[in-house]
Amino acid sequence: MAAQTQPTPLEVYLSSSFEPDAEFVHGVIEERPMGENEHSAWQQALAVWFGQHAHEWNIRVRPELRVQVLPDSFRVPDVALLDRNLPVERFATHPPIAVFEILSPEDTLARMMIKLADYQAMGIQTILLLDPQGKHFRYRNGCLEPLTETTFVLPGTLCRFDLEEIQKLLD
16 A cells, blocks of 8 residues: 655645545545455444434444544544534544444554544544454553453443444344
């Protein structure tokens, strides 16, 4: 995966489209790995699980939505949960309730840790890293912790993460 080295104006990034969508970090456009079958299946399962409860839990479910984590940086989580009480925006400028990243074979731990730290710095309380191979993690206080709770309520919400139910939705 190639990263561009020349600074790009924010307006150029915001007016461009990439397949898959790229991230913008301190003036540099960074490509994201192409999703493969397992990655895509997890992304769909998360979207379906939270989507079927969206009105009940007062959330919006957004796969691959640009999230402005800093004035000059945009990340694109695999799935973001937004508070339905906040205004609809072109891209998220308020911290999502939760973000989910699904590991792809091309992902590196070093790059993922920087990305997860950006989410935490923005104020996102629930940051989960899911590995289609079966290892799942919560990012907290700059560290990856094995996800030991498979069912829990997301802080400050009615949203329930239920790993067993989400896994049943994998196709």
